[in-house]
Amino acid sequence: MRKSGSGQNNGRGGRSGARQDFRSRDDKPARKSSSSKPSSSRSSSTKSSAAKPGGLKSAAGKPRAAASALREKPAARAKQARPAAVEAPRGPTRAQARAEAQEVLATGVQTLVVEPDEADMRVDRFLVARFPQLAFTHIQRIVRKGELRIDGKRAQPNDRLAAGQKVRVPPLKLDQPRPVSRNAAKDQDDRDFLKSITLYEDKDVLIINKPMGLAVQGGSGTKRHVDGLLEALKDDEGQKPRLVHRLDKDTAGCLVIAKTRFAASTMAKSFRARTTRKIYWALVAGVPRVRQGRVSTYLAKEGDEGDSRMRVAKHGDEGASHALTYYAVVDTAAQKLAWLSLKPVTGRTHQLRAHAAHIGHPIVGDPKYFDIENWELPGGIQNKLHLLARRIVIAHPRTGKPIDVTAPLPPHMQQSFNLLGLDTSRYDPIVEAPEE
Numbered sequence: 001m002r003k004s005g006s007g008q009n010n011g012r013g014g015r016s017g018a019r020q021d022f023r024s025r026d027d028k029p030a031r032k033s034s035s036s037k038p039s040s041s042r043s044s045s046t047k048s049s050a051a052k053p054g055g056l057k058s059a060a061g062k063p064r065a066a067a068s069a070l071r072e073k074p075a076a077r078a079k080q081a082r083p084a085a086v087e088a089p090r091g092p093t094r095a096q097a098r099a100e101a102q103e104v105l106a107t108g109v110q111t112l113v114v115e116p117d118e119a120d121m122r123v124d125r126f127l128v129a130r131f132p133q134l135a136f137t138h139i140q141r142i143v144r145k146g147e148l149r150i151d152g153k154r155a156q157p158n159d160r161l162a163a164g165q166k167v168r169v170p171p172l173k174l175d176q177p178r179p180v181s182r183n184a185a186k187d188q189d190d191r192d193f194l195k196s197i198t199l200y201e202d203k204d205v206l207i208i209n210k211p212m213g214l215a216v217q218g219g220s221g222t223k224r225h226v227d228g229l230l231e232a233l234k235d236d237e238g239q240k241p242r243l244v245h246r247l248d249k250d251t252a253g254c255l256v257i258a259k260t261r262f263a264a265s266t267m268a269k270s271f272r273a274r275t276t277r278k279i280y281w282a283l284v285a286g287v288p289r290v291r292q293g294r295v296s297t298y299l300a301k302e303g304d305e306g307d308s309r310m311r312v313a314k315h316g317d318e319g320a321s322h323a324l325t326y327y328a329v330v331d332t333a334a335q336k337l338a339w340l341s342l343k344p345v346t347g348r349t350h351q352l353r354a355h356a357a358h359i360g361h362p363i364v365g366d367p368k369y370f371d372i373e374n375w376e377l378p379g380g381i382q383n384k385l386h387l388l389a390r391r392i393v394i395a396h397p398r399t400g401k402p403i404d405v406t407a408p409l410p411p412h413m414q415q416s417f418n419l420l421g422l423d424t425s426r427y428d429p430i431v432e433a434p435e436e
Contacts, residue, residue: 112167117261119163120268123148123155125242126167136217136227142170190232199254199405204263204397206241209407212252212384216243226255233259245271248350250365252410253280253389258397266397271347277393279430280342280352281330281409283386283416284361285372287338291329292429295355299323299348309368310354323348325355326433333420336378337364341390341430352387363387364416380419382412 118126127139127148140157142148148155149168161167200207208226210216215225227243234240242264244256258264270276298320300313313320324345331339338361342352350369356362357369364370364377364386377383391406409417409424417424 108171110169112169114161114163114165114167116163117265119161120265121161122157122268123150123159123161123167124157126161127169129239129242131172137219138172142172187232190229194229194233199407200403204258204260205267205403206257206259207392207403207405208255208257210247210252210255210389212250212410212412215249216246216255226257230257244268245347247389248353248385248387250367250385251387251389252413253407254278254392254405255389256392256394263397267394270394274345274436275395277391277435278344278389279391279428280344281388281390281413282340282342282352282356283364283413284338284340284356285336285364285370285375286361287332287335288327288329288340288359288361292433293327294433295323295325295327295359297323297355297358299351299354301349310348310350312354312358321348322346323351323355324436325352326430327355328429328433330426330428330430331422333378333422337420339417339422341428343430343433345434345436365412378419381416384412386413386416388413 112130114121114126118129121129123143124136124139127143128136131139143155143157146154147170150159150161151165152168155167194206194208197209197211198206199209210226215222217227218225230241230243239261241257241259242261244258244264244267247253247255256267258267267276298313298315298317299310300317300320301308302311303309315322326343326345328341329338330341333339340356340361342356344351348354353363353366353369357366357371362370362372364381365384366387367385388409389407391404393402393404395401396403408414416422
């Protein structure tokens with residue numbers, strides 16, 4: 001395992017380094033029926049009778065016929081006025097439109113037009129919103145195979161959509177449809193659970209303290225996950241809150257969720273523009289020589305989808321993306337363990353785990369990246385991933401004011417901190433690290 005050396009600082013070619021001391025000195029109406037005037041007709045008849053007092057008695061049977069005529073005129077007039085009060089047809093509700101889309105789903109190829117409130121959504125998230133009964137893994141598969149087209153061009157799962165674009169969806173078979181009816185008791189349990197781990201909530205945003213071991217999204221063999229729990233929070237139109245970003249299954253801490261499409265679109269832009277501030281805490285093996293620095297590499301995925309990991313790659317390698325992380329040593333424990341505070345500038349899969357291992361200090365309990373031979377856990381410390389999404393600061397989608405949320409240590413990390421005498425109230429120097 002290569003370790004970072006003092007003075008190495010190269011963001012290209014897959015090399016990583018640490019730059020010492022990043023501290024700064026300072027911190028509408030239905031048309032009215034065209035009504036005739038029965039009162040004026042009645043008054044003219046009355047006037048005629050007044051002019052000829054004997055008029056109604058001049059012939060036998062005439063009075064009855066005249067009265068009958070008076071009774072029939074209003075009815076005739078009402079009949080003529082009826083067509084003018086036809087009400088304009090109402091369009092289908094969002095729930096009805098979704099149901100119609102689901103019926104079309106298994107009939108063949110269809111083309112969907114991106115609505116304004118769906119702009120800037122990822123392709124895979126767009127399909128999840130349109131076809132909630134499909135498994136996310138199935139959606140990813142059809143995109144990956146090139147069966148999905150955007151304006152005639154092959155799409156990638158992370159492509160962003162624009163309003164008005166046409167998305168061609170291939171024939172999809174519902175071999176294993178999701179259950180339509182939901183258990184009210186289970187929904188209540190899920191709502192109670194989500195409430196118990198809520199760190200912040202308003203009408204647009206929900207931030208939860210995701211427990212370690214709870215997956216964010218479903219996959220092979222994963223039945224319980226955050227995305228599934230959010231089904232219990234669907235509104236009257238069948239819309240459920242949306243994930244804005246992800247955390248690894250074994251990473252605990254702050255997870256941001258959008259409760260409206262507007263919030264999802266706005267906050268997704270914040271993450272892409274890197275204006276969202278994220279701080280993680282980790283317990284790692286050994287103590288980095290460079291106490292405050294940066295790791296800059298290119299990362300690429302290797303291995304099967306079910307057991308993939310990120311490897312340090314070179315610029316230009318297939319699938320390689322640049323990844324940048326700042327770190328700082330907050331405290332140590334007998335030079336055997338170090339408490340690191342990490343600030344990822346980019347958001348690559350397993351970025352922090354891969355970077356910690358790359359500099360020779362893998363995160364304690366990491367089943368994928370911890371490979372130090374003959375290394376033993378200190379007594380009492382659990383072999384679980386010691387990584388926490390400690391703090392997140394993100395602009396509110398409507399007000400623009402910052403939402404600043406901090407998550408507590410998960411139980412296994414709290415136990416380790418207690419055993420090692422690490423004080424969570426210590427000053428965290430990562431707050432002074434650059435934002436880019």
